[in-house]
Amino acid sequence: MRAMFSHPAVLFLWIQCTSGWMHPKCQIYDRGEDLGDFPTWSCNYLPRHAEHYTAACKYVTAIEEDLLGLPPNINTFCISMANGENRSMSLGFFSQFQDLDYLYIKGCFTQILPSGKSHLPNLQHLHLDGMGSGCCDCHIGPHTFRDLVKLSNLTVWGYRLSAMAPDVFHGMTHLQSLIIREPCVDDLSEILCRIMNIKSLIKLNIEAPEIQSLNQSNCSILNTNESMKPVFNNLAISDLLFGEITHIQEGSLAWLQNLTGLSGAFSQEVLLRLPLSGIQQIQYFSCSGSNEIDIESICSVVFLLSIKKIYFHNANLSSLSMSSVELCIGLEYMHLRKPGYFHSTPYLEWHFISGLKNLIQLTINGLKDNRLDICSFQKQPIKWLTKLTLRLNKLQMLFAKQFSCLINLQYLDLADNLISNIEDFAFLGLTNLESLDIGINNITQINTNTFFGLQLTKLTLRLNKLHILFAKQFSCLVKLQYLDLTHNLISNIEDFAFLGLTNLESLDITRNKITQINANTFFGLHSLTWLDLRNNPLIHNIEAMSFTHLTSLRQVFLGQLNNPLTEPVIKLNLTLIFGGILSQLTHLYISSAMRPMQLIIGSNITSKHNLSLQLKGQTVSFEDCDRPFFQSVTHLHADAEEFLCGSEFMGKYFTSVETFDYRSKLSAKSVDLTSINQLIHLRKLTLRQVDLLIQRSADNIFHNLTKLEVLELDNCRIYSLEGSLTKDFKSLKTLYLCIENIYNVFYSFIEPLSSLKYLILPQIQIFCSCDNAWLITWAKGYRQVEVIMFTPYTNPVMSALEDLICLSDNGIDTPNFVKYTEANCTTEVGFVLFAATGLGVLFFMLVVLVHNLAGPYLLPLYHITLGWLSEAMRSNTRGRYHYDAFVSYSGKDERWVVEELLPNLEQSGPPFLRLCLHSRDFQLGKDIVENITDSLYRSRHTLCLVSRHYLRSNWCSLEMKLATSRLQVEQRDILLLVFLEKIPPRRLSAHHRLARLVKTRTYLDWPQDPDQHQAFWDRLWSKLSEA
Structure with missing residues (x-):
């Protein structure tokens, strides 16, 4: 029987390491590393600065036991406890991680103990999330957080506050941000009396949907002697969110006179009592509920509390009038939404806007009124409104000069309506308008005067029903920089359709029905840098010089080239259609979908920039492979069964490429890929659906790639992974192996990888062989490399090493690989050490005896x-x-x-x-x-x-x-x-x-x-x- 520890290096690692980088419950990774799309467990609430070494742990049952063996230099901890009741947890356990800055724990404990003398000197963020277990009844004693001397941000979510000591937050002299969500209490005093002594607070966020009654604080319920009123002198941001409030007691919120935001469900009666709560000012107020509230009541509260921004989900829009909004004179932002979309709404008196002299942004949803008569009754222009959003209404038509009174409007959003017709000069008068969104409507035609008088920089027309773009259709939009025409039915673009758009930088025409591009289709777009024509059936040839006048063009996306079936191969001469601008491109995408494509450079032109080239087709071939153009490509993506120059693999001609992503098909014909080893500047190589079994020497493909940092084999085939394949991978940091077939992986494969940090093994399939047995010990014991195993579904599910299965010699049975190695490959180390020690002592005694005699x-x-x-x-x-x-x-x-x-x-x-x-x-x-x-x-x-x-x-x-x-x-x-x-x-x-x-x-x-x-x-x- 072949012994598992026959290799001395493996035995050494097994003896030296009691716990490995492939932790059974945790992933350890560097957030600063470029992991691409590789799956990692992540926290949803990580602050942006949380970088460097992160430990993400799942299904933890006992923190003190399950998290042993982790490296001490971890900066960020994300812990998700297993479902069910967990034991107590001591913050002192984390004192071994002296660099710990962020600690997130999701789960419920019976008790959380303080760190005591074991300090966490650098911990600044602590997030306790008990959600998923209902209300977490966890006992947290007095001064539990006092020893966290640098703690500045604390979030407590889903923990029942009444189970905590009254002085649980005492002694937190540096706490600046406190977020309490779902505290499972119905009395605000339970929260207030616990936080009243935190004088350093700058930000306070309380979300308590179970509170229905706002009463004056009464700290006697906590059996304390505190009689003082809470004072937060440094508080700059304060947000309160409640559920359905049924009662407001006078002075109940006097302790917090200035609110940043207040949200909850209020009836009209309760809403009118809000000013009695003691609040003097609210910046943002959000109200929901099933009962409609008239605008006059809303504005009464707005006036008394100096509210600047409101969002009402249950506003009675029919009550909008000049008189009803008189007290809303101080509003800067108004969002009114009628409960239940598209319910019948009487005629809306739009002249109410003239009474809101400070209103900057207005959003209204749920209108059925088609007239949208904003300006006909306005005697004076409305100078103050800069942003108007009328999404999710039933507007069907826009009339001439409909918005002419909104002379300072900068942003107009009319998306998600039923607009099918726009009269000429509909936007006349909006001379300051910068952004117009009329997407997701039923617009079929744009006239030359539709946008007359506008100075737009951004126009969105996506998801409409446009069929044709006429000449000079946008000529009046001389300042336009971004034009979105995606998801329309455009099949024809007349010559000079974009004439006049001298400042246009980005043009997106994806997912239309464009069949032909003429020499003058894009004439006049001298500032265009981005042109996207993907997912268009370009059946006819692209005319010569179609893009030569686009002197600023940097990124081009062409597809799908789809010449008539009478032409077996689609041919495209890049110099012929791009001319000299080919040297200016930084990104070029060309797709022929499932048709063969042949590209011709046609000149010795070369890119002045590091070009990113993406090619897609059934087969992609090149006619003039020695052109210097290919040497300027640094990022190459090829999606084709065959990628050829003549009968050879084309890859070798891209001598400067640094990232190469090649997708083939497992059923494709055999083409020798050995020339990839000539791409000595490669830093990232991705091979997808490549059958390495049919290669003459798969190992040689990867030789000489000493600069390679990332290798991804995705759904490829290979019989075995050996050291001859990786012998030149001196710089490899990340290795992704998703192998389609059953394979062997030998210890020599991993030996040359001195710089490896991450080994990702989705859906690993190996033979039941003792040659593979080293992987178990190595994955657990080699601390330099983080091993990630998962099943590659839509939402990847991480796998444990203990769940790994293998294919037996009969080709049918799939036993557990760990158990297989224990039964067939593992030597009892204890017995071996005992026998070796005993024989050693016996031999020593014999030597001494013989020497003496x-x-x-x-x-x-x-x-x-x-x-x-x-x-x-x-x-x-x-x-x-x-x-x-x-x-x-x-x-x-x-x-x-x-x-x-x-x-x-x-x-x-x-x-x-x-x-x-x-x-x-x-x-x-x-x-x-x-x-x-x-x-x-x-x-x-x-x-x-x-x-x-x-x-x-x-x-x-x-x-x-x-x-x-x-x-x-x-x-x-x-x-x-x-x-x-x-x-x-x-x-x-x-x-x-x-x-x-x-x-x-x-x-x-x-x-x-x-x-x-x-x-x-x-x-x-x-x-x-x-x-």
């Missing part, structure tokens, strides 16, 4: 064994000796050796003897022990010259040991002893080997009498010369 024999035995094996392996024993004798002597006796031994043995003969001396014959650089061993076994005899110096030498002792061991093995007369001086027996007894040899072997003594020297040499020479 046979220590002196080990080294000689080793060298003798090597020598014996070497000798035994020699097939020819004759002539195997290089020396007649190996001389073992002390270096201090070398003089005797040179002056006596060598002259009498090597220089007398024949035959002449050859002796081996360590000072002369040992090989340089070779280990001394090996030199001794080799010399012993390459010599016929060993001659030991024994002296007192010899007995004191460790090297001589080793040579004696090796020689005696050889003597015992070979059982031949090969060891000769010569005593150079008399040595007492007591000295020899300390050298056991030598003492035994002296007792059992004949030896020679060096005679002191010179007359006996010759006999000594004859005897020694005779012995050594024996064959």
Whole structure:
């Protein structure tokens, strides 16, 4: 069985890391990174500045247990608790995250404990969301938030305030913004008396829909001794939202004299009591309800409370008149909406506007009056109104000079009506109008004088029923900058239709029925920078020079090119239709939908900017691939089964491209994509529906891409992922793998990815193989990489590693992969460590025992064994000796050796003897022990010259040991002893080997009498010369 931990690096990671970057409950990502469309868990209430490292955790059951192992440098926490009752939560747990700035927790706890001595020095935003559990009855004790010394923004949503201590918010000296939503109380005192001591508040938002009665604050209900009235001296923004208010007690809101906004459902009777509440001023007032309120009552409240902006969902529009709005003289914004759309409304007296001298913006919805008679009764022009919105009415026609009295109107919105006819000069007099929206109507024709007298910069005509644009149709709109004609029925645009629009910058004509573009279709649009013609059936050719006069054009969208079926391939010469402006483009989109398309550059022109090129067709091919134009493309998107230059893949000609998104089809013909590896400037590569199984060498496609930071394989096919594919990915940070088929992923695949931060695995499908088993351990233990697994539905559902399944060898069963690896690939680490430790201790004891019992024999035995094996392996024993004798002597006796031994043995003969001396014959650089061993076994005899110096030498002792061991093995007369001086027996007894040899072997003594020297040499020479 192949072991899961066969790779040492994987075993090391498993031992070193107890918790991994692929946390079972959390995602960790850097909000500053460009993650594109990759799915991440996110918080809905993150402030804009909440960046850097974010931990988004879902289905948490116990914070202290489930969030262990997260990195300490997290700045933003988003926690969503699992459904059901959760345990208590201590803010002290988060003290390990000293950089924590934003904390969002969605869920209900039984109790929230303070941080205590474990401070959160940088926490500025705390969001507690108990919604989803009804009213959360969580006990929060006194001074719970006091130790959060930098907390400036607190949101409490869905927590029952009555379950909290009366002094729960005491000690929060730096709190500037407090939002309380759905507090599950019906008495405003429950809220007010808890926040009355927060003197630093600048912003207060209370949304309490269950409060129906506004009474004076009574803090005795909280059993406190507080008798002082709350004072918020620094409060700049204050918003209150209630449900249906049935009663208002006098002075109930006196503690908050100036309101930014007040919203709720009021009847007319209750509304008239609002000024008695103690409020002196309201900037914005929103009222809803089922009962209509007449305008006179509304204006009475507006006057008494100095209200600037109102929104009434239940206004009685029939009561609008000059007299009814007299008290609304201070209004700046009015939004009146009749309850129930399109109910019958009597004639509206529009001259009421003349009485609202300060009104800047007016919005009215729910009218059935078609006359819209605003100006006929106005004796003086209305100079104050700048914005008029009449959406969601039933207006059917606009008459001449209908708005002529609104001389300073800047914005007019008539969208979402039933307008089918606009008379000439309908907008005459609106000389200051900048934006006109008449979209989502039934307009079929625009005349030359329809917009006469206007100085518009923006005109929206989308979702109407226009069929044709006539010549000079917009010629009077000389200041127009943006024109929206999307979703009409336009099939014909006459030449010079846009003549006069010299300042037009953006023209959007998408989703129409345009079939042809002539040379003069867009004539005169010298300032146009954006032209969008997508989703038009351009059946006929685009005429030559159609865009050459658009000297400011930067972004063009053409499609769908759809030449007659008699032409098998749609051909487009870009230089022919764009001319010199092709060099100015920054974005070019061309689509032939599902038809083959061939593009011709037609010149050596090149873009002066970094061009973004998007191409879509059944097949897209190029005729002149070597043109320098392609070298100026930095962003390339190709959606085609084949992307060709001749029969080769076209990608290699875009040598400067940095982002390349290529979508093919899994059923497309095989085209070698290896040339992608020539795009060495690539930073982002996306391959969609590409079958890499049919490539000759899929790995080679990705070589040389050392600058690549993002790789996305979306619905591609590949058999296995190995290191040969990623070997050059030195800069890769994000890897997205959505593989269509079942595949293997080897550990070598991930080894070269030293810069990887995010690995996204949607719908991962792998074989049940131990080759893939490393992924489990790596995903849990490699802290550098965040692993994201999900099912790619419309709303991606994140998956846990424990839910991963695999395909078994029979091609049918799909067992759980984690359980499979545990059963088939995992070695019990505890047992392995126990066995290794036990064997290690046993081996150590054995070594110590052997060393103590046979220590002196080990080294000689080793060298003798090597020598014996070497000798035994020699097939020819004759002539195997290089020396007649190996001389073992002390270096201090070398003089005797040179002056006596060598002259009498090597220089007398024949035959002449050859002796081996360590000072002369040992090989340089070779280990001394090996030199001794080799010399012993390459010599016929060993001659030991024994002296007192010899007995004191460790090297001589080793040579004696090796020689005696050889003597015992070979059982031949090969060891000769010569005593150079008399040595007492007591000295020899300390050298056991030598003492035994002296007792059992004949030896020679060096005679002191010179007359006996010759006999000594004859005897020694005779012995050594024996064959």
